Amino acid sequence: MSRSIALLICLMGGLTMLVSPFLPMATGWANDVTDWFNILAAMAFVLGGGSLLKVQLMRLSARGPGWGYSALTLLAFIVTLWVGLGKVGVVADPSAPTVAWSGKPDDEGSAFWWIYLYVMTPITSTLFAVLAFYVASAAFRAFRAKNVEATLLLATAFVILLGRTFAGVVLTGWLPDWASGLRLENLAVTIMDVFNTAGNRAIIIGIALGVASTGIRLMLGLDRSYLGGDA
Amino acid sequence: MSSTTMEPSAPAQGKWWIGLFLVIAVLVAIRAGIGEGMGRAYVQTESTSYAAATDDQGRVTWSAVADGAAGSATIERDVFRTAGQYRAAEAASPNQQAIRFSWDRTIGLWLAAFFTLAVFSFLVGDNPAYKFTESIVIGVSAGYWMAVAFWETLVPKLVAQLAPGLVKAWCMPNLDAGAINLDALIPLGLGIMLLSQLTPLGRHVGRWPLAFVIGTFAGLKMISHVESDIIEQVRATMLPLVVFGDDGSFAAWASIRNLLIVAGVLCTLVYFVFSIEHKGPVGRAARVGVWFLMITFGSAFGFTVMGRIALLAARFEFLFIDWLWLIDPKGQRTMAAVSAAAELGSSLLNTI
Numbered sequence: 001m002s003r004s005i006a007l008l009i010c011l012m013g014g015l016t017m018l019v020s021p022f023l024p025m026a027t028g029w030a031n032d033v034t035d036w037f038n039i040l041a042a043m044a045f046v047l048g049g050g051s052l053l054k055v056q057l058m059r060l061s062a063r064g065p066g067w068g069y070s071a072l073t074l075l076a077f078i079v080t081l082w083v084g085l086g087k088v089g090v091v092a093d094p095s096a097p098t099v100a101w102s103g104k105p106d107d108e109g110s111a112f113w114w115i116y117l118y119v120m121t122p123i124t125s126t127l128f129a130v131l132a133f134y135v136a137s138a139a140f141r142a143f144r145a146k147n148v149e150a151t152l153l154l155a156t157a158f159v160i161l162l163g164r165t166f167a168g169v170v171l172t173g174w175l176p177d178w179a180s181g182l183r184l185e186n187l188a189v190t191i192m193d194v195f196n197t198a199g200n201r202a203i204i205i206g207i208a209l210g211v212a213s214t215g216i217r218l219m220l221g222l223d224r225s226y227l228g229g230d231a
Numbered sequence: 232m233s234s235t236t237m238e239p240s241a242p243a244q245g246k247w248w249i250g251l252f253l254v255i256a257v258l259v260a261i262r263a264g265i266g267e268g269m270g271r272a273y274v275q276t277e278s279t280s281y282a283a284a285t286d287d288q289g290r291v292t293w294s295a296v297a298d299g300a301a302g303s304a305t306i307e308r309d310v311f312r313t314a315g316q317y318r319a320a321e322a323a324s325p326n327q328q329a330i331r332f333s334w335d336r337t338i339g340l341w342l343a344a345f346f347t348l349a350v351f352s353f354l355v356g357d358n359p360a361y362k363f364t365e366s367i368v369i370g371v372s373a374g375y376w377m378a379v380a381f382w383e384t385l386v387p388k389l390v391a392q393l394a395p396g397l398v399k400a401w402c403m404p405n406l407d408a409g410a411i412n413l414d415a416l417i418p419l420g421l422g423i424m425l426l427s428q429l430t431p432l433g434r435h436v437g438r439w440p441l442a443f444v445i446g447t448f449a450g451l452k453m454i455s456h457v458e459s460d461i462i463e464q465v466r467a468t469m470l471p472l473v474v475f476g477d478d479g480s481f482a483a484w485a486s487i488r489n490l491l492i493v494a495g496v497l498c499t500l501v502y503f504v505f506s507i508e509h510k511g512p513v514g515r516a517a518r519v520g521v522w523f524l525m526i527t528f529g530s531a532f533g534f535t536v537m538g539r540i541a542l543l544a545a546r547f548e549f550l551f552i553d554w555l556w557l558i559d560p561k562g563q564r565t566m567a568a569v570s571a572a573a574e575l576g577s578s579l580l581n582t583i
């Protein structure tokens with residue numbers, strides 16, 4: 001029974017969104033359903049926070065290896081949540097200077113803004129920056145021009161990397177005007193405008209077809225994996 | 232995988248890391264003691280007064296007025312100032328208090344530098360500083376996005392629907408508070424069912440909100456993907472294969488370009504059709520499609536590497552410009568900034 005109701009809810013939610021562009025009266029329903037979806041998506045963040053709290057508390061109580069790091073995670077989570085929900089250090093919004101809580105939690109000078117600027121941003125951007133080393137290392141080990149496909153991939157990557165930097169201008173700037181199309185910076189533009197456009201367009205169409213077919217499968221209840229257990 | 236015998240033991244690794252961090256600490260201490268020092272942040276408090284006015288419909292709007300005007304409300308906030316601006320203000324008026332050293336932002340700057348170095352240290356190997364940073368960012372990210380979801384979505388879309396008067400008085404004074412919208416009880420109920428997943432009973436109760444999210448998301452994405460990713464992309468691919476210029480002459484390059492795009496899209500799509508065996512003409516078209524895909528992946532790889540290197544450069548800029556004060560490309564700390572900040576100095580003199 002519970003599964004059947006879940007399948008019906010899935011179908012109704014999907015159909016409401018699908019018919020809204022075709023039925024004027026359904027536009028309002030679609031707006032309401034979208035708002036509800038956004039609320040549930042926000043609730044999912046609360047669920048994620050609760051799950052983190054649960055897992056870290058279990059690790060902490062078990063006193064297993066690395067329990068100190070769990071304590072740190074918990075501390076960071078609770079402090080961030082407290083300053084975020086409590087709008088610590090936030091001044092009132094200019095549109096309502098007498099309402100103390102009217103400011104945004106991430107306004108400059110607030111504790112939440114401080115955490116974002118000095119903790120989250122440096123760590124996350126450095127984590128992505130470090131990937132430059134791993135990408136370079138992996139490319140050095142894996143890139144081998146052993147067939148046409150691999151050679152195309154390798155050559156394109158080189159042309160894009162050189163053509164989008166000053167190195168490309170230095171290396172091929174001497175080419176005469178009648179051969180300017182072969183200059184690396186121009187080759188990079190041609191690759192992006194023609195070959196990359198064609199390839200990306202096909203990928204986008206393929207993904208959209210996949211999304212549409214998966215959506216239909218989900219709505220019709222042919223794919224029930226999200227319900228868990230033996231679907 | 233078994234570890235090799237050449238790896239140092241845990242205590243030896245610990246000593247190695249402690250030694251490395253000590254060396255870094257000594258180098259930083261030396262740098263801090265040389266010349267102008269390093270890693271300081273300055274702020275200036277900006278104060279603005281606002282006065283209320285009521286329009287014909289009874290709506291209250293606030294606008295900026297001269298400081299200290301009767302009946303006005305004042306908002307004070309600290310804004311960043313550079314070391315150069317601080318020096319300019321000091322030169323104009325020694326011991327001035329308008330631009331001052333900021334403890335919280337300076338501590339933040341040093342903390343950010345520590346986190347940056349700690350993440351970089353992972354390139355050498357896993358270590359306590361990296362694990363410390365990793366633990367912090369997990370907790371902070373979860374708390375951050377939870378708080379953002381609360382203020383950006385739950386308050387305006389849920390709480391404001393069920394208690395508009397309370398929300399208007401509490402945190403959203405510009406809210407157009409109408410009647411209570413009881414429809415909001417539906418997502419509230421589904422949300423509570425979703426949160427019940429944290430309890431042992433929640434697996435079954437949590438199915439309904441999950442089904443709603445998945446169904447709605449599927450419908451939403453189907454519409455947007457079909458509209459923008461199929462119809463628009465197909466429309467954009469319908470290009471003239473023979474192009475003529477404005478003067479009526481044959482435009483060879485434009486024709487070749489369009490031909491390559493159309494052929495590329497078709498051949499790549501042929502490669503994606505797995506229900507037909509890739510043999511004969513289909514196989515040849517699919518092979519050309521793979522070439523287009525390889526070029527696309529190559530350019531994507533190139534851009535990914537460039538993006539990562541740009542981020543890396545930004546982190547080095549932060550370390551060398553904002554923290555270590557080793558370089559100053561914008562002249563933010565040199566006395567040359569005094570001239571740029573001369574206006575500020577004179578305005579400070581007038582206010583002090």
